Amino acid sequence: xxxxxxxxxxxxxxxxxxxxxxxxxxxxxxxxxxxxxxxxxxxxxxxxxxxxxxxxxxxxxxxxxxxxxxxxxxxxxxxxxxxxxxxxxxxxxxxxxxxxxxxxxxxxxxxxxxxxxxxxxxxxxxxxxx
Amino acid sequence: xxxxxxxxxxxxxxxxxxxxxxxxxxxxxxxxxxxxxxxxxxxxxxxxxxxxxxxxxxxxxxxxxxxxxxxxxxxxxxxxxxxxxxxxxxxxxxxxxxxxxxxxxxxxxxxxxxxxxx
Numbered sequence: 001x002x003x004x005x006x007x008x009x010x011x012x013x014x015x016x017x018x019x020x021x022x023x024x025x026x027x028x029x030x031x032x033x034x035x036x037x038x039x040x041x042x043x044x045x046x047x048x049x050x051x052x053x054x055x056x057x058x059x060x061x062x063x064x065x066x067x068x069x070x071x072x073x074x075x076x077x078x079x080x081x082x083x084x085x086x087x088x089x090x091x092x093x094x095x096x097x098x099x100x101x102x103x104x105x106x107x108x109x110x111x112x113x114x115x116x117x118x119x120x121x122x123x124x125x126x127x128x129x130x
Numbered sequence: 131x132x133x134x135x136x137x138x139x140x141x142x143x144x145x146x147x148x149x150x151x152x153x154x155x156x157x158x159x160x161x162x163x164x165x166x167x168x169x170x171x172x173x174x175x176x177x178x179x180x181x182x183x184x185x186x187x188x189x190x191x192x193x194x195x196x197x198x199x200x201x202x203x204x205x206x207x208x209x210x211x212x213x214x215x216x217x218x219x220x221x222x223x224x225x226x227x228x229x230x231x232x233x234x235x236x237x238x239x240x241x242x243x244x245x246x247x248x
Contacts, residue, residue, distance in 0.1 A: 006246065041145075041146055112153055116157050116158035120132045120161055130247025130248055
């Protein structure tokens with residue numbers, strides 16, 4: 001079965017992001033496929049490359065990036081949500097003349113069409129933090 | 131045709147969920163799915179008329195919802211018990227909607243192919 005996962009909460013704002021990551025691992029462990037993970041609203045904060053976590057706390061941004069890298073997942077953050085929150089890749093940072101890029105390379109910035117496309121093509125779309 | 135259900139349960143002003151839902155609904159409408167928007171619980175407050183958001187220095191988010199009929203997103207359902215529990219009726223809302231009871235809401239959720247929660 002093909003899944004899409006929507007993450008609407010930030011790494012620290014609620015349990016949503018952690019639950020989504022655990023769910024995504026379970027999806028793959030059970031032999032299903034993940035078409036896309038779409039990060040919307042505060043969910044875009046999960047793509048941050050600038051977070052600094054205490055040593056005894058795991059960093060969800062790192063966990064998502066590592067999971068995406070290992071499983072070659074399509075991790076998409078919503079451009080409209082991302083720009084407002086200062087989540088910029090090098091291209092956007094240059095375009096808007098900001099001092100730094102803040103998005104990890106495992107994530108792609110794209111539009112809401114990617115959410116609609118996923119909703120219309122997968123067998124199951126599951127929202128976390130909604 | 132795929133039936134998308136956008137399920138609004140969060141009120142306006144406490145979060146950006148409403149604005150982001152409107153953006154996602156309009157982006158999805160381009161693909162011409164069967165599209166329903168359901169307002170339940172505090173989500174019914176999204177459609178409340180006369181919110182006077184300018185006193186907060188923010189945009190009138192209720193007005194965002196009036197864009198939906200312009201883009202032919204016209205299947206708007208409001209959970210009637212949620213309205214009534216908040217002392218509201220259809221006359222207090224900014225858009226024409228269909229009221230649904232518990233059973234109709236359950237059926238709607240069961241029928242939808244995909245549900246996007248906000």
